[in-house]
Amino acid sequence: MPTQPSRVLLLLSLLSATAWADGATPGAMALVDLAFSRFTEPGLPGCAVGVSQGGKTLLERAYGQANLEHDLPNTPATVFEAGSVSKQFTAAAVLLLAQDGKLSLDDPARRYVPELPDYGTPITLRHLMQHTSGLRDWGTVVDAAGWPRGTRIHTHAHVLDVVSRQKALNFPPGTEYLYCNTGYNLLAIIVARVSGQSFADFTRQRLFVPLGMKHTQWRDDFTRVVKGRATAYELKEERFHSDMPFEDVHGNGGLLTTVGDLLRWNEALAAGKVGGPGFVRELQRQGKLTSGRQLEYASGIVMTSYRGLPEVSHAGATAGYRAFLARYPRQQLSVALLCNHGEVNSVKLAHAVADIFLAGQVPPVPTPGTATLAAQVLSARAGLYRNTRTGEPLELRVREGRLELEDGTPLTPSSEVLFRVGEGAAQLAFDLGKGGRPTAMQLRTPDGDSVPFVPVVPARVDAAGLAGYAGTYVSQEAEVSYAVAAEGDTLVLRRRPADVFTLVPKYADVFLAPELGLVRFTRDASGRVDGLSLFMGRVRDLRFAREASAPVPTAVDRK
Numbered sequence: 001m002p003t004q005p006s007r008v009l010l011l012l013s014l015l016s017a018t019a020w021a022d023g024a025t026p027g028a029m030a031l032v033d034l035a036f037s038r039f040t041e042p043g044l045p046g047c048a049v050g051v052s053q054g055g056k057t058l059l060e061r062a063y064g065q066a067n068l069e070h071d072l073p074n075t076p077a078t079v080f081e082a083g084s085v086s087k088q089f090t091a092a093a094v095l096l097l098a099q100d101g102k103l104s105l106d107d108p109a110r111r112y113v114p115e116l117p118d119y120g121t122p123i124t125l126r127h128l129m130q131h132t133s134g135l136r137d138w139g140t141v142v143d144a145a146g147w148p149r150g151t152r153i154h155t156h157a158h159v160l161d162v163v164s165r166q167k168a169l170n171f172p173p174g175t176e177y178l179y180c181n182t183g184y185n186l187l188a189i190i191v192a193r194v195s196g197q198s199f200a201d202f203t204r205q206r207l208f209v210p211l212g213m214k215h216t217q218w219r220d221d222f223t224r225v226v227k228g229r230a231t232a233y234e235l236k237e238e239r240f241h242s243d244m245p246f247e248d249v250h251g252n253g254g255l256l257t258t259v260g261d262l263l264r265w266n267e268a269l270a271a272g273k274v275g276g277p278g279f280v281r282e283l284q285r286q287g288k289l290t291s292g293r294q295l296e297y298a299s300g301i302v303m304t305s306y307r308g309l310p311e312v313s314h315a316g317a318t319a320g321y322r323a324f325l326a327r328y329p330r331q332q333l334s335v336a337l338l339c340n341h342g343e344v345n346s347v348k349l350a351h352a353v354a355d356i357f358l359a360g361q362v363p364p365v366p367t368p369g370t371a372t373l374a375a376q377v378l379s380a381r382a383g384l385y386r387n388t389r390t391g392e393p394l395e396l397r398v399r400e401g402r403l404e405l406e407d408g409t410p411l412t413p414s415s416e417v418l419f420r421v422g423e424g425a426a427q428l429a430f431d432l433g434k435g436g437r438p439t440a441m442q443l444r445t446p447d448g449d450s451v452p453f454v455p456v457v458p459a460r461v462d463a464a465g466l467a468g469y470a471g472t473y474v475s476q477e478a479e480v481s482y483a484v485a486a487e488g489d490t491l492v493l494r495r496r497p498a499d500v501f502t503l504v505p506k507y508a509d510v511f512l513a514p515e516l517g518l519v520r521f522t523r524d525a526s527g528r529v530d531g532l533s534l535f536m537g538r539v540r541d542l543r544f545a546r547e548a549s550a551p552v553p554t555a556v557d558r559k
Helices: 004-017 026-035 083-099 125-129 138-144 156-165 181-195 199-208 259-270 277-283 346-357 375-381 463-467
Strands: 047-053 056-063 065-067 233-236 239-242 255-257 302-306 309-318 321-328 333-339 383-387 393-399 402-405 410-413 418-421 427-432 438-444 450-455 471-475 480-487 490-495 499-507 510-513 517-523 529-535 542-546
Touching (some): 083 125, 083 181, 083 199, 083 277, 138 156, 138 181, 259 333, 333 346, 375 402
Antiparallel strands (some): 302 309, 393 402, 410 418, 490 499, 499 510, 510 517
């Protein structure tokens, strides 16, 4: 029996030797089956995948089970939730209203959502669509309160309530890009308020019905029975558990659909069937920051490249659902992937499918140069660094003769001051001072961002210093209180009813709480601890005030 590599070579040979007709070749079908072979084992959830080219469906296949309790298989007609792939449909609804003359993308969002606080600088609909609004992600705020999405039945009323209580933005509108579901929930609300219809009705009448997307709807009522829907699962302690999105919040996600309907959508965009060519150009118009930097993100879609080829795509993840939808304009090729298996890397798996149909069309990737550096040069780069935007620490260390991140990601030198991060396109660039020691560092991302870091001295605290942080801290924005206490040489944070987080000291007044975020204690003019600030990725500087009854803190060893 041939080994798997031999089988792959045989199938690739068959693929290249067989002309395509109205569907995929037997070789391509076999390669796709091989890519999904892990889901053929009994008792596993899985995926559905669809591929089309030039308006013709090449394949629609499904693997694994839609429901583990009843042993129901996934089929190409199975309905899954598309996660953030849904965002492009919300953006499309807003663009249709703009074409109707009922709104402008440069309108301030507060014109339609007066519940939004006035931050002194207008947040436009375009900011919401391109994740440049600076708004905090509402789901992260409720997570800080101990009620992350999936633990309560959240609705758009909850979204508006959370939004209305936020006293600050993550950053001034238009100055940065930070992915934010709040913006897309507000856009869905705006569509309903401007159109006079429910968001679901508007999109059904203007998008789904005209395009023949017969199996597509919104999860605006999670209790509604949806025929043919797959149950989503997560693997916990080597067993699958159902993990469904029990919430009515949508627009950011919540699209219930099939791979066939997603292919219809992609083909409609390629053919200009939705709003005409101008509509598609606007949907694909990439965001631009006030600095002039152009973003990869457009309106609910990402304009990027894959292996040197232009790619229009978006990934999705909600509860145990995973999704990816991609279009390769030059090849007129689309790939749709929907899964009910929470461990699936949807981007990697969909790209494996794309590779099959892009065989022979991908340009060669140049091999980056590598420098050889002396051990003392590598050691000089090691140490603790602080993200000056968010305060997040980043530790570099030398292990077995190479520089790496604290999680083991290798840093490969291109020169004395430039290192590649892992196998991706991100780079670390160092500014050097006297003696070759770094004075600053930038994380250069593939989309053109440059995240600033500076060296920082690691924390040194003793039991007396930890005791100075003890107290109760209250946030009105998140409607939650935290109790911080020193227990021996450990600082712990408690949140009702039963959450306990160990605070790991990183640098002066800053601690990392795994599974919560970065905690920075603040001080008044006299040096006394008067509050804390929480950083959780999509939420920055969420302030907690220390209750007045708290004991007077002692000084922290800042050395």
